[in-house]
Amino acid sequence: MGRSPCCSKEGLNKGAWTALEDKILTEYINTHGEGKWRHLPKRAGLKRCGKSCRLRWLNYLRPGIKRGNITSDEEELIIRLHNLLGNRWSLIAGRLPGRTDNEIKNYWNTNIGRKLQNGGARSTLNTVQQDGNLKNQEWHHYPNHPPDHKGSCLFQTKATRWTKVTISKDITLQNEIKSNVGVNKIVSPSSERKNDPVLDFMADLEMDGDFFSELLKMDLPESSCHQEKKTVEDNGNPNTVDKGYLSPKSSSDTTHFPWGDSLYDTNFDFLPVTTFMESGFDWF
DNA sequence: AACTCACGCAACCGCGTTCCG
DNA sequence: TCGGAACGCGGTTGCGTGAGT
Numbered sequence: 648m649g650r651s652p653c654c655s656k657e658g659l660n661k662g663a664w665t666a667l668e669d670k671i672l673t674e675y676i677n678t679h680g681e682g683k684w685r686h687l688p689k690r691a692g693l694k695r696c697g698k699s700c701r702l703r704w705l706n707y708l709r710p711g712i713k714r715g716n717i718t719s720d721e722e723e724l725i726i727r728l729h730n731l732l733g734n735r736w737s738l739i740a741g742r743l744p745g746r747t748d749n750e751i752k753n754y755w756n757t758n759i760g761r762k763l764q765n766g767g768a769r770s771t772l773n774t775v776q777q778d779g780n781l782k783n784q785e786w787h788h789y790p791n792h793p794p795d796h797k798g799s800c801l802f803q804t805k806a807t808r809w810t811k812v813t814i815s816k817d818i819t820l821q822n823e824i825k826s827n828v829g830v831n832k833i834v835s836p837s838s839e840r841k842n843d844p845v846l847d848f849m850a851d852l853e854m855d856g857d858f859f860s861e862l863l864k865m866d867l868p869e870s871s872c873h874q875e876k877k878t879v880e881d882n883g884n885p886n887t888v889d890k891g892y893l894s895p896k897s898s899s900d901t902t903h904f905p906w907g908d909s910l911y912d913t914n915f916d917f918l919p920v921t922t923f924m925e926s927g928f929d930w931f
Numbered sequence: 932a933a934c935t936c937a938c939g940c941a942a943c944c945g946c947g948t949t950c951c952g
Numbered sequence: 953t954c955g956g957a958a959c960g961c962g963g964t965t966g967c968g969t970g971a972g973t
Contacts, residue, residue, distance in 0.1 A: 944962105946961090947960090
């Protein structure tokens with residue numbers, strides 16, 4: 648059975664919003680709150696699709712929206728988050744207060760993406776790395792990087808969600824992952840966090856359960872997947888973990904990750920994220 | 932002044948996911 | 953457990969505008 652359209656398209660306004668429509672929408676949401684987008688246009692007296700109303704509110708009318716140019720700091724953050732998350736614009740936007748996913752997506756497509764294609768981002772990233780320790784990683788996960796670069800890999804532009812994560816047997820053994828290991832352990836503020844710089848680092852990044860869960864669902868370089876993923880059809884096998892909860896910290900001294908060790912260098916000291924931002928350290 | 936082209940951004944569209952009865 | 957409704961996300965489109973000729 649096909650899905651019915653979200654709203655009748657007959658007699659609905661399309662295109663740019665007028666000031667009057669903005670006013671009506673803003674006043675309605677201020678009075679009744681967000682949600683129920685499907686019914687909002689009719690109740691508010693707007694000749695708009697509910698989705699259109701939602702988009703207009705989230706991307707333009709919502710309080711706290713930061714208009715204007717993306718700063719260089721924000722651009723660097725976007726690059727790093729994109730390196731980590733791929734085209735997960737809503738997640739990236741969530742780390743940039745006042746910025747919307749649409750804005751960041753547009754900015755990426757018109758500015759950063761083009762820079763990267765033309766090699767223009769090199770200067771930005773080099774600037775960042777002047778004081779950093781993680782050399783030779785600037786083009787990791789980016790397309791069109793120098794062909795002789797170590798760590799070359801394809802970059803998947805089409806974002807797909809992972810609802811199931813298959814962990815390699817080797818990794819499972821090394822990390823002693825049990826099926827019931829969850830993120831609560833990771834973000835626990837208790838004594839387990841003490842003296843664990845990894846957990847402090849993640850906490851500073853606000854890597855809560857949702858973030859880490861999203862991280863596990865993120866796009867991984869295809870090469871890494873092929874390299875590490877072992878298909879296990881056996882449902883009872885602990886190598887298959889629904890929703891992908893696993894500890895980032897090995898009980899041993901060496902930690903390996905499906906996406907490669909380069910993204911997670913255990914040899915450098917973890918510092919608060921503010922320190923990274925201030926020093927320009929390349930923390931991915 | 933008129934035209935063309937490129938660019939940036941707001942909005943649209945389709946589809947996957949989540950919610951709920 | 954299932955199916956439909958609602959929501960949310962990411963890719964794409966199209967319009968307005970400014971620069972170049």
